[in-house]
Amino acid sequence: PATRTGRNLLGALMAPVLVAMMLSGSLVALGQLLLLMVAVAVGLPLLLWGPLRLADKGGARLPLAPRLALRRLARRPMTTLPMLAAMVLALAVMSLASQVGQQLLGQWRASLPEKAPNYFVLNLFDQDMDAFRSWLDTHDAEVPGFYPVVRARLTEVNGQPVREAVTKEDEDDQGQRALNRDLSLTQADTLPESNRVTQGRWVADAPGEVSVESELAESLGLKVGDELGFTAPSGSVAATVVGLREVEWESFEPNFYFMFSPGTLESLNRYWLTSFYLPEGQGADLPDLIRQFPQITLLDVNALLDQAQDLIARASRAALALAVLLLASSVLVMAAAWLAGNQQRRRDEALLRVLGARSALLRRVAVLEQALLLGGAALFAHLLHLVALWPLGAKLFDGDMPLSWWILLPWVLILPMLAIQWLKPRRHSAPLARLMS
Structure with missing residues (x-):
């Protein structure tokens, strides 16, 4: 009887653990949870x-x-x-x-700021810009700005391949993700309202300068004065880090890890990204916008906010x-x-x-x-x-x-x-x- 009671008790204790292991799909995560419960x-x-x-x-x-x-x-x-x-x-x-x-x-x-952008548009091209701006003006839309976007990878830091320049001690999860995928690069002549310079300065009007988001710079061990090299399908670009920025990602405006000085990305293939606030009641005309520009990607921020x-x-x-x-x-x-x-x-x-x-x-x-x-x-x-x-x-x-x-x-x-x-x-x-x- 004592042996049977012990087996029954062991089964009662192990059954929920096995069920939790199947539901979590991770024995390590389950072990951490069990250790926390015991503690x-x-x-x-x-x-x-x-x-x-x-x-x-x-x-x-x-x-x-x-x-x-x-x-x-x-x-x-x-x-x-x-x-x-x-x-x-x-x-x-x-x-x-x-x-x-x-x-x-x-x-x-x-x-959520008043009149925060409620729509994002990607995949605009140079030949679309005049007609797109005209549509926005006709519908009283408020636009924070237009940003040219180039897809490229960070390949060099101070003349060294990025995997050698960035050590395991510097690299964390954010840095690992940044090195393993294409990044969205842009250039701008003014600092976005949702950004704040924490070190160095904002980029000048001359080409060849870049401002880096501060958390990513910390994760990769980047600092002011570093020389960065990027490789895109249409070519490569190099720039000097002149400042670090703190980015308010919750601003519902376009934000970027790397922002270059005007003229730096001119030789590379690009598309345009923007966001805009459309007054209530004007959303019924959005199907006409998509028919006029079928190649664009339109993101409804209102639906995302509701979700x-x-x-x-x-x-x-x-x-x-x-x-x-x-x-x-x-x-x-x-x-x-x-x-x-x-x-x-x-x-x-x-x-x-x-x-x-x-x-x-x-x-x-x-x-x-x-x-x-x-x-x-x-x-x-x-x-x-x-x-x-x-x-x-x-x-x-x-x-x-x-x-x-x-x-x-x-x-x-x-x-x-x-x-x-x-x-x-x-x-x-x-x-x-x-x-x-």
Whole structure:
């Protein structure tokens, strides 16, 4: 029987792992997730053990009922800490999912400038430009600018083949992608509004200069003064890095890794790229534009924005749903652990009755025990939420994730439970005058 029970337990533990492995398709990713789960399952109770012990020792001067409740929780750490950790994690995940999802949507809407371009056009050629500009003027479209685009690869840095010039220490994922594909090069005489020079200067009017996006330059180890060589199907071009730029990729304007000074790319085959804002109600004429220029690629940014906003909303709702399920499972675990400890609790109450405790005191101790557990879970979930704001703000919100009312969600969920505990009918009796003094 013991062997069969062990096999059943092993099968119950391995089945969800195998299913998760098939769904994830990556044993490495699954292993990292399992390690994270083990770290949280072990680390969080260990972190909570210290505050529980301090509360028990610090409660020596409290009235008798809360002192007995704290002592009962501290005496059974193997039961108290898993219950507390499960509730803390569930409440923190729920409040974080709610805040991050709502703020992502809010930031997404706020980041869209007024009259941001809502259409992108690719594959315009020189002979199309006059007629295309005329169509835009007729429909009151606002155009940030036109950019000639040349498809080429970065092949040389300071006269050396790029694979030799860029070491593995300099190259990261972004640099690897840049070296393994054709890049879109352009030339311009003015710095785009969504760009900001961080090092060096903007390109001059003379050919042979290039400005590089700062993050790509960092990933490839490029700096001001480097000589770059590019190879395109129609020829090659060389330029000197005169500055690095910070690019606001969310500006809904054309942005590029490499922007050259005017005249640098004139000898290479090119097409034109632009974006424009079309006032509401003018979209009905877009089929005429496509019929007039059948070779162009027209991207509807409005549709992409709707899809992206819907995706963020769905992800937020999914995270919140998972958090609700996690909270429900934590409440069930807490209830099961509470029922499992009834036998020990009855023995404690029997001993207290022998010492003279009355039913009112025992009832008050039981209510306070649950209240301390729930209140402690809300408090530590609140603190965990505050701690998690720092890395989340750095990763998702450019270092700034302001506080919001969502941080109080653990208390909003716990306070009704606490109220239910306090409002339960109690049997009247006089309190115990002295016990464990």
